Amino acid sequence: MFIMDGRSSGTVVKEVVYWKGQAEAISSLAKALENHRVVFLDAPTGSGKSLINLSIAQWRGTGYITTPQTTLVNQYGRDVGPGGRFEGLGTAVMGRKNYPCPYALKLKEIDDLAPLPNSRLVKGINSRSPRIRELSLTAAMAPCTVDSPSFVGNLDVLLEAARGGRDDGNGFFTPDGKLKGRNGGGEEGTKVVPEMVKDCPFWNETTRTCPYYSARDRAMEDRVAVTTFHYFEYGIINGIKRSEEHAVAKDAYAMDGENGRPSFEWNPQPKGNTASRPGWKRRDVLIIDEAHNLPDFLVNFYTIQASSRWPRFDFPAFLEEVEKARDDNPDDVSNKTFEIFKEWFKGYYEQEEERLKSLENGLKVLENRIKMNAMIRTGSNDDVIPTVVVKDRTYGPDGSVDLELEPEYTRDALHEEIEKQKEFLYNLGFKKDTLESGVEWIYSPPSPGSLQQSLRDGNGNVGDGEQAVSWKPYEASPLLKGLWSMFPKVVFSSATFLDIPAFLERLGLDPGDAEAVRVDSTFPADSSPIRFPLNRHVNKRYLEPDGKEDLAVVVNEIERIASLPGHGDTKGVVHFPSYEWFRAVYRNISPELKERVIVHKSTTRNEVLEEFKASKEPKVLFAIKMEEGTDFRDDQARWQILVKTPYQDLGDEWVRLHREKMGRRWYEISALQQVIQASGRIMRNDRDWGDTYVLDMNAMKLIRMYEKECPRWFLKRLKL
Ligand code: SF4
Numbered sequence: 001m002f003i004m005d006g007r008s009s010g011t012v013v014k015e016v017v018y019w020k021g022q023a024e025a026i027s028s029l030a031k032a033l034e035n036h037r038v039v040f041l042d043a044p045t046g047s048g049k050s051l052i053n054l055s056i057a058q059w060r061g062t063g064y065i066t067t068p069q070t071t072l073v074n075q076y077g078r079d080v081g082p083g084g085r086f087e088g089l090g091t092a093v094m095g096r097k098n099y100p101c102p103y104a105l106k107l108k109e110i111d112d113l114a115p116l117p118n119s120r121l122v123k124g125i126n127s128r129s130p131r132i133r134e135l136s137l138t139a140a141m142a143p144c145t146v147d148s149p150s151f152v153g154n155l156d157v158l159l160e161a162a163r164g165g166r167d168d169g170n171g172f173f174t175p176d177g178k179l180k181g182r183n184g185g186g187e188e189g190t191k192v193v194p195e196m197v198k199d200c201p202f203w204n205e206t207t208r209t210c211p212y213y214s215a216r217d218r219a220m221e222d223r224v225a226v227t228t229f230h231y232f233e234y235g236i237i238n239g240i241k242r243s244e245e246h247a248v249a250k251d252a253y254a255m256d257g258e259n260g261r262p263s264f265e266w267n268p269q270p271k272g273n274t275a276s277r278p279g280w281k282r283r284d285v286l287i288i289d290e291a292h293n294l295p296d297f298l299v300n301f302y303t304i305q306a307s308s309r310w311p312r313f314d315f316p317a318f319l320e321e322v323e324k325a326r327d328d329n330p331d332d333v334s335n336k337t338f339e340i341f342k343e344w345f346k347g348y349y350e351q352e353e354e355r356l357k358s359l360e361n362g363l364k365v366l367e368n369r370i371k372m373n374a375m376i377r378t379g380s381n382d383d384v385i386p387t388v389v390v391k392d393r394t395y396g397p398d399g400s401v402d403l404e405l406e407p408e409y410t411r412d413a414l415h416e417e418i419e420k421q422k423e424f425l426y427n428l429g430f431k432k433d434t435l436e437s438g439v440e441w442i443y444s445p446p447s448p449g450s451l452q453q454s455l456r457d458g459n460g461n462v463g464d465g466e467q468a469v470s471w472k473p474y475e476a477s478p479l480l481k482g483l484w485s486m487f488p489k490v491v492f493s494s495a496t497f498l499d500i501p502a503f504l505e506r507l508g509l510d511p512g513d514a515e516a517v518r519v520d521s522t523f524p525a526d527s528s529p530i531r532f533p534l535n536r537h538v539n540k541r542y543l544e545p546d547g548k549e550d551l552a553v554v555v556n557e558i559e560r561i562a563s564l565p566g567h568g569d570t571k572g573v574v575h576f577p578s579y580e581w582f583r584a585v586y587r588n589i590s591p592e593l594k595e596r597v598i599v600h601k602s603t604t605r606n607e608v609l610e611e612f613k614a615s616k617e618p619k620v621l622f623a624i625k626m627e628e629g630t631d632f633r634d635d636q637a638r639w640q641i642l643v644k645t646p647y648q649d650l651g652d653e654w655v656r657l658h659r660e661k662m663g664r665r666w667y668e669i670s671a672l673q674q675v676i677q678a679s680g681r682i683m684r685n686d687r688d689w690g691d692t693y694v695l696d697m698n699a700m701k702l703i704r705m706y707e708k709e710c711p712r713w714f715l716k717r718l719k720l
Helices: 020-035 049-060 070-080 102-113 120-125 130-136 155-167 211-221 229-245 247-252 294-301 315-328 333-376 411-435 450-454 481-485 500-506 545-562 579-588 591-596 605-614 653-662 664-679 697-705
Strands: 002-005 012-016 038-042 063-067 091-093 178-180 188-191 224-228 285-289 304-307 392-395 401-405 441-444 468-473 489-494 514-518 572-576 597-599 620-624 639-642 691-694
Touching (some): 020 038, 020 489, 020 514, 063 070, 063 229, 070 091, 070 224, 102 120, 120 130, 224 229, 294 468, 294 500, 304 315, 304 333, 304 411, 315 333, 333 441, 500 514, 545 572, 545 579, 545 639, 597 605, 605 620, 639 664, 664 691, 664 697
Parallel strands (some): 038 489, 063 224
């Protein structure tokens, strides 16, 4: 038994039973952190990494634990939450869309019984888009996120009234938004026209039950906070930076992870209270879990995109200019296209700043008009709703204005538009900051045909569907300097660190100040054999017309494995590297196997995954890019097939350039890392068991080439 001692306070945090390997790992990690700034915890699945990470953060005093894998934060949340295995060792917090908004849920209940007057929230909960409907009931689109009109008043009274209204089938709310008396008749009652939410009934001085704000505040106050990388970077890190930039008002800041805005602008608590919030602060240690892929993850995380969804931006004209620069400068595509992006972005950003000023001026004009109307109002003026026109511009070629719109706003609509514009500018601001960061940006063209799709139709409207052109940082390291310097100690943990020096170099960290602590697996290797049943190198040619026979061999092998004794009546997973591969195989499998197969689209991935895991039938999941970040424990899957070695796509300019500059080693190790990750999907604890089949001998070639880099627990599982 090992009793953990909070280092900073000297108090016992929690009594925890560690198994021997964990206790040794914690002790080695603690020692390594005394002498080095950066420490790697190289520990296999089932070694209890989460508890080791939580313990180390507690032992150092205070810490943040983050990860690129959102599902892992959910797991931490269950573990440290009430009744969890590690309750009391930390608090998990995620973006707002992960928390229900009780205010919105209550309004929906009322609106279902008796329609409420339109407001942003009511429009949202009745939207035709399922996604918007879903988000409207979460904290992501809650009334407190903008100073927009919504409802105030006693929701329970409204609900009771609405229930009464249902009895005789009469609605309770008149078209002008007034609540009628009980049973739809009689005197007008409480006025429920939309008003500003200033004090949410679920989060104020006396009631503090809002799930999102409760979680955020607990995470702020707890010694150890666990969160997604997105929340960590845009919420916590920006919160710390802003707090420090505004040292005088330091404690008045509390950042919201999803919107990344300082809470004093919008926090539903009374303003006087926000100063008592401690806000996010620097901590003693930063731990990044499942960090093996962090350099690539960060490249994608910081990728800059210009999108056809940007409002008032002439995307088709922009894209034409970018593509012309690409064609005119075949030897310098990335630099030339990025210069164009920077130029356009600068003008666009200025235009959008100007727009905010115009909207704010419009509001002043409107407020004056409303005051004047009130002074000269006669009975007949009561129904007139004052409006104001604010001109909009679309940023076009050479920075010129090529289109002017003149939307008309009421006061409420203008308030909402101003908030939206502030938020939009705030998010664009992140891009603005990175443009001058000294990063080498790599052009990533839109998908084929998108230029045509994004061109304007005959009415000047941009075609449906988002089109985007991207620039990826060659490496994210120039953008990370500020991050690493914020933490005295950094721990990276994962089961598959195959090349630590290259990993550190790519993140801009000093390999001389790092040490690795390795933990071996306690899983019996015979419970999870890895086999290579086909003696062939599976490649893209199999998808061509002349590769039909080779593809048939792959399909037959999948059929054979799926019907083996012990597999025919259990669940299995077939991993494909792309939808192209999935479609080619699916078209050719037998009707019997089709009966068992569950497929997913990119938009239904999570639902289908849960459906598969919950199924009691011997289903087979055809999974695209699930080699990591997904667990199939125990009977959730007893066998899996890796169809092809998951090399990165050489058609991607960033991948091609990396391979050219860093050599084959980077490219091959990255694929091997994915093979090792995939092999762990169905082996989640020491009593778990399952068979892994790799159909592509390229994986075996990589294992032989990089045997020294492979973890021992992985090599022991190979059946050659
Ligand atoms: S503070 Fe109120 S409105 Fe905002 S998310 Fe919480 S319950 Fe919803």
